[in-house]
Amino acid sequence: DAKTTQPTSMDCAEGRAANLPCNHSTISGNEYVYWYRQIHSQGPQYIIHGLKNNETNEMASLIITEDRKSSTLILPHATLRDTAVYYCIVRVAASNTGKLIFGQGTTLQVKP
Amino acid sequence: GAGVSQSPRYKVAKRGQDVALRCDPISGHVSLFWYQQALGQGPEFLTYFQNEAQLDKSGLPSDRFFAERPEGSVSTLKIQRTQQEDSAVYLCASSSLTGSNEQFFGPGTRLTVL
Numbered sequence: 001d002a003k004t005t006q007p008t009s010m011d012c013a014e015g016r017a018a019n020l021p022c023n024h025s026t027i028s029g030n031e032y033v034y035w036y037r038q039i040h041s042q043g044p045q046y047i048i049h050g051l052k053n054n055e056t057n058e059m060a061s062l063i064i065t066e067d068r069k070s071s072t073l074i075l076p077h078a079t080l081r082d083t084a085v086y087y088c089i090v091r092v093a094a095s096n097t098g099k100l101i102f103g104q105g106t107t108l109q110v111k112p
Numbered sequence: 113g114a115g116v117s118q119s120p121r122y123k124v125a126k127r128g129q130d131v132a133l134r135c136d137p138i139s140g141h142v143s144l145f146w147y148q149q150a151l152g153q154g155p156e157f158l159t160y161f162q163n164e165a166q167l168d169k170s171g172l173p174s175d176r177f178f179a180e181r182p183e184g185s186v187s188t189l190k191i192q193r194t195q196q197e198d199s200a201v202y203l204c205a206s207s208s209l210t211g212s213n214e215q216f217f218g219p220g221t222r223l224t225v226l
Contacts, residue, residue, distance in 0.1 A: 034214075043116070043203050043217030044155065087154060098143060098213055099168065100205075102154030 004088045009107040012082075018075040020106050022088030025069040030092050033064060035073045036100070037084040044087065044102075047073065078110045114138065116218035118204050124224045125194045133189045133221045137206030144187050145215060146179055147203040155203055161187060162209075194225045 005023040012018040024033065034049040048055055048062045050071075055062045061074040075082055087105040091098070117136045125131050137144050142163055147155035148171075158177065160168040163184035172179070176195075181187040191198055201222050205215040 041219075043205070043219050044215075045217065046214040049214070085154075098207065098215070099145060099157040099160055099171075100147075100155070100215060101157065102147075105154055 004090060004103055006086075006088055006103060006106045008104065009109070011109050011111055012075075012078045014080060014110055014112050015077055018078040018082065018108055018110070020073040020075075020086050020088075020108065021070065022073070023070045024088070024090045027068050027090050028092075031090045032092070033062065033068075033071050034089045034091065034100070035060070035062065036087045036089065036102075037082075038087070038105070039081075039084040044100075047086075078108075080110050080112065082108065083110045084108060116204055116206055116216050118202075118218040118221050120221060121219065122222050122224075124226065126226055127196060128193050130190065130192045131194055131223060133191075133202050133223070135187045135189070135204030135206075135218060137185065137187070137204070138216055139185075140208070141206035141216075142184075142209050143207045143215075144181060145205040145207075146187070146189050147205065148173075149201045149203060149220070151200070158189070158202075191223075194223075196225050199223055199225045 035047040036044040038044045050062045064071045085105040085107050087102050119134045144161040146158040149155040157171040159179045161181045176192045178190045201220040203220045205217045207215045
Protein backbone atom coordinates (compact mmCIF):
# COMPACT_ATOMS: atom_id res chain seq x y z
CA ASP A 1 0.00 0.00 0.00
CA ALA A 2 1.18 3.48 -0.83
CA LYS A 3 2.50 5.78 1.85
CA THR A 4 0.79 9.02 2.84
CA THR A 5 2.10 12.31 4.20
CA GLN A 6 0.02 14.55 6.45
CA PRO A 7 0.79 17.64 8.54
CA THR A 8 1.36 16.79 12.17
CA SER A 9 -1.20 19.23 13.53
CA MET A 10 -3.74 21.86 12.54
CA ASP A 11 -6.05 24.28 14.29
CA CYS A 12 -9.52 25.32 13.18
CA ALA A 13 -12.05 27.78 14.59
CA GLU A 14 -15.37 26.33 15.61
CA GLY A 15 -17.98 26.75 12.88
CA ARG A 16 -15.39 27.19 10.14
CA ALA A 17 -14.42 24.64 7.52
CA ALA A 18 -11.51 22.37 8.37
CA ASN A 19 -9.41 21.35 5.35
CA LEU A 20 -7.04 18.48 6.03
CA PRO A 21 -4.51 17.72 3.27
CA CYS A 22 -2.89 14.42 2.42
CA ASN A 23 -0.17 13.57 -0.09
CA HIS A 24 -0.09 10.11 -1.66
CA SER A 25 2.15 10.56 -4.69
CA THR A 26 2.85 6.82 -5.12
CA ILE A 27 -0.79 5.75 -5.14
CA SER A 28 -1.62 2.94 -7.55
CA GLY A 29 -4.54 2.87 -9.93
CA ASN A 30 -6.51 0.39 -7.87
CA GLU A 31 -5.91 2.04 -4.50
CA TYR A 32 -8.59 4.03 -2.74
CA VAL A 33 -8.11 6.94 -0.35
CA TYR A 34 -9.68 6.30 3.06
CA TRP A 35 -10.05 8.69 5.96
CA TYR A 36 -10.49 7.63 9.57
CA ARG A 37 -10.43 9.70 12.71
CA GLN A 38 -9.70 8.82 16.32
CA ILE A 39 -11.19 10.83 19.12
CA HIS A 40 -9.27 10.63 22.38
CA SER A 41 -9.65 7.28 24.17
CA GLN A 42 -11.84 5.81 21.42
CA GLY A 43 -11.20 3.44 18.53
CA PRO A 44 -10.75 4.87 15.03
CA GLN A 45 -13.92 5.78 13.15
CA TYR A 46 -14.44 5.55 9.40
CA ILE A 47 -15.23 8.88 7.74
CA ILE A 48 -15.18 8.54 3.97
CA HIS A 49 -13.33 6.99 1.06
CA GLY A 50 -12.95 7.54 -2.67
CA LEU A 51 -11.13 6.39 -5.79
CA LYS A 52 -10.95 9.37 -8.12
CA ASN A 53 -14.22 11.24 -7.95
CA ASN A 54 -15.02 13.68 -5.18
CA GLU A 55 -17.20 12.17 -2.49
CA THR A 56 -19.54 13.62 0.12
CA ASN A 57 -21.43 12.09 2.99
CA GLU A 58 -23.06 13.34 6.15
CA MET A 59 -19.71 13.69 7.89
CA ALA A 60 -17.36 15.19 5.33
CA SER A 61 -16.32 15.78 1.75
CA LEU A 62 -13.31 14.25 0.04
CA ILE A 63 -11.62 16.10 -2.80
CA ILE A 64 -9.10 14.08 -4.83
CA THR A 65 -6.86 15.81 -7.35
CA GLU A 66 -7.08 14.75 -10.96
CA ASP A 67 -3.66 13.06 -10.85
CA ARG A 68 -4.72 11.38 -7.58
CA LYS A 69 -1.46 12.30 -5.90
CA SER A 70 -3.14 14.26 -3.15
CA SER A 71 -6.49 14.75 -1.49
CA THR A 72 -8.24 16.99 1.02
CA LEU A 73 -10.75 16.04 3.66
CA ILE A 74 -13.21 18.84 4.35
CA LEU A 75 -15.29 19.16 7.48
CA PRO A 76 -17.64 21.95 6.40
CA HIS A 77 -18.60 23.30 9.83
CA ALA A 78 -16.18 22.05 12.45
CA THR A 79 -17.40 21.60 16.02
CA LEU A 80 -15.48 21.00 19.22
CA ARG A 81 -16.43 17.32 18.93
CA ASP A 82 -14.41 17.10 15.71
CA THR A 83 -11.19 17.49 17.68
CA ALA A 84 -9.36 14.25 16.90
CA VAL A 85 -6.46 12.65 15.05
CA TYR A 86 -7.32 12.25 11.36
CA TYR A 87 -5.67 9.47 9.38
CA CYS A 88 -5.38 9.36 5.60
CA ILE A 89 -4.83 5.81 4.33
CA VAL A 90 -4.54 4.40 0.82
CA ARG A 91 -5.30 0.78 0.10
CA VAL A 92 -6.92 -1.59 -2.31
CA ALA A 93 -10.57 -1.72 -1.27
CA ALA A 94 -11.05 -5.39 -1.92
CA SER A 95 -7.63 -6.63 -0.88
CA ASN A 96 -7.20 -10.08 0.56
CA THR A 97 -6.49 -8.85 4.04
CA GLY A 98 -7.84 -5.31 4.04
CA LYS A 99 -5.46 -4.27 6.77
CA LEU A 100 -5.14 -0.55 7.38
CA ILE A 101 -1.70 1.00 7.57
CA PHE A 102 -1.96 4.06 9.78
CA GLY A 103 0.64 6.82 9.77
CA GLN A 104 0.96 9.49 12.42
CA GLY A 105 -2.10 11.35 11.21
CA THR A 106 -3.05 15.00 11.69
CA THR A 107 -4.12 16.18 15.11
CA LEU A 108 -6.96 18.63 14.49
CA GLN A 109 -7.74 20.98 17.34
CA VAL A 110 -11.04 22.82 16.96
CA LYS A 111 -11.05 25.94 19.08
CA PRO A 112 -14.04 27.95 20.34
CA GLY B 113 -25.42 -2.75 21.21
CA ALA B 114 -24.60 -3.19 17.56
CA GLY B 115 -20.95 -2.15 17.69
CA VAL B 116 -17.70 -3.97 18.32
CA SER B 117 -17.10 -4.64 21.99
CA GLN B 118 -13.87 -5.48 23.76
CA SER B 119 -13.13 -6.71 27.24
CA PRO B 120 -11.62 -5.94 29.58
CA ARG B 121 -11.31 -2.23 28.86
CA TYR B 122 -8.28 -1.99 31.13
CA LYS B 123 -5.82 -4.65 32.17
CA VAL B 124 -2.83 -4.36 34.45
CA ALA B 125 -0.42 -7.27 34.41
CA LYS B 126 2.84 -8.00 36.12
CA ARG B 127 5.74 -8.72 33.85
CA GLY B 128 5.75 -12.40 32.98
CA GLN B 129 2.01 -12.92 33.36
CA ASP B 130 -0.19 -14.20 30.56
CA VAL B 131 -3.17 -12.11 29.44
CA ALA B 132 -6.20 -12.75 27.24
CA LEU B 133 -8.07 -9.97 25.48
CA ARG B 134 -11.53 -10.56 24.05
CA CYS B 135 -13.22 -9.07 20.99
CA ASP B 136 -16.90 -9.40 20.06
CA PRO B 137 -17.29 -8.24 16.46
CA ILE B 138 -20.42 -6.96 14.81
CA SER B 139 -22.74 -9.89 14.16
CA GLY B 140 -22.28 -11.30 10.69
CA HIS B 141 -18.96 -9.60 9.99
CA VAL B 142 -16.65 -12.03 8.29
CA SER B 143 -13.42 -10.09 8.73
CA LEU B 144 -11.77 -9.39 12.06
CA PHE B 145 -8.58 -7.44 12.71
CA TRP B 146 -6.35 -6.81 15.70
CA TYR B 147 -4.19 -3.71 15.98
CA GLN B 148 -1.72 -2.49 18.58
CA GLN B 149 -1.46 1.20 19.39
CA ALA B 150 1.44 2.49 21.42
CA LEU B 151 1.10 5.82 23.20
CA GLY B 152 1.20 8.71 20.75
CA GLN B 153 1.37 6.47 17.68
CA GLY B 154 -1.10 5.31 15.06
CA PRO B 155 -2.50 1.78 15.31
CA GLU B 156 -0.33 -1.00 13.87
CA PHE B 157 -1.74 -4.13 12.29
CA LEU B 158 -1.25 -7.39 14.14
CA THR B 159 -3.38 -10.07 12.54
CA TYR B 160 -6.44 -10.74 10.38
CA PHE B 161 -9.14 -13.41 10.34
CA GLN B 162 -11.65 -14.28 7.68
CA ASN B 163 -14.24 -16.32 9.53
CA GLU B 164 -12.20 -18.75 11.62
CA ALA B 165 -9.19 -18.73 9.31
CA GLN B 166 -6.22 -16.62 10.30
CA LEU B 167 -5.10 -15.38 6.90
CA ASP B 168 -2.46 -12.87 7.95
CA LYS B 169 -0.43 -12.82 11.13
CA SER B 170 2.50 -10.89 9.74
CA GLY B 171 2.14 -8.10 12.30
CA LEU B 172 2.42 -10.22 15.44
CA PRO B 173 5.63 -8.97 17.09
CA SER B 174 6.76 -12.27 18.58
CA ASP B 175 5.71 -15.83 19.23
CA ARG B 176 4.41 -14.70 22.60
CA PHE B 177 1.42 -13.27 20.75
CA PHE B 178 -1.32 -15.64 19.70
CA ALA B 179 -4.81 -14.97 18.33
CA GLU B 180 -7.73 -17.25 17.68
CA ARG B 181 -11.28 -17.12 16.40
CA PRO B 182 -12.42 -20.73 16.65
CA GLU B 183 -16.06 -20.30 15.63
CA GLY B 184 -15.68 -17.37 13.31
CA SER B 185 -17.18 -14.83 15.66
CA VAL B 186 -15.56 -13.94 19.02
CA SER B 187 -11.78 -13.59 18.93
CA THR B 188 -9.18 -13.72 21.67
CA LEU B 189 -5.72 -12.20 21.58
CA LYS B 190 -3.40 -13.89 24.03
CA ILE B 191 -0.05 -12.55 25.12
CA GLN B 192 2.23 -14.89 27.02
CA ARG B 193 4.94 -13.83 29.43
CA THR B 194 4.08 -10.15 29.06
CA GLN B 195 6.89 -7.61 28.83
CA GLN B 196 6.83 -3.89 29.52
CA GLU B 197 7.04 -3.14 25.81
CA ASP B 198 3.70 -4.91 25.37
CA SER B 199 2.00 -1.99 27.14
CA ALA B 200 -0.35 -0.48 24.58
CA VAL B 201 -3.98 -0.21 23.55
CA TYR B 202 -5.14 -3.28 21.67
CA LEU B 203 -7.85 -2.51 19.14
CA CYS B 204 -10.18 -4.92 17.44
CA ALA B 205 -12.06 -4.13 14.24
CA SER B 206 -14.52 -6.02 12.09
CA SER B 207 -15.89 -5.58 8.60
CA SER B 208 -18.03 -7.29 6.03
CA LEU B 209 -16.53 -8.47 2.76
CA THR B 210 -18.96 -6.45 0.70
CA GLY B 211 -19.44 -2.76 0.20
CA SER B 212 -16.88 -0.20 1.25
CA ASN B 213 -14.88 -2.59 3.42
CA GLU B 214 -14.90 0.02 6.15
CA GLN B 215 -13.67 -1.29 9.43
CA PHE B 216 -15.63 -0.78 12.62
CA PHE B 217 -13.42 -0.47 15.65
CA GLY B 218 -14.02 -1.34 19.25
CA PRO B 219 -12.98 0.95 22.12
CA GLY B 220 -9.81 -1.01 22.74
CA THR B 221 -8.20 -2.67 25.73
CA ARG B 222 -5.50 -0.67 27.47
CA LEU B 223 -2.83 -3.08 28.71
CA THR B 224 -0.29 -1.89 31.23
CA VAL B 225 2.56 -4.23 32.10
CA LEU B 226 4.37 -3.36 35.31
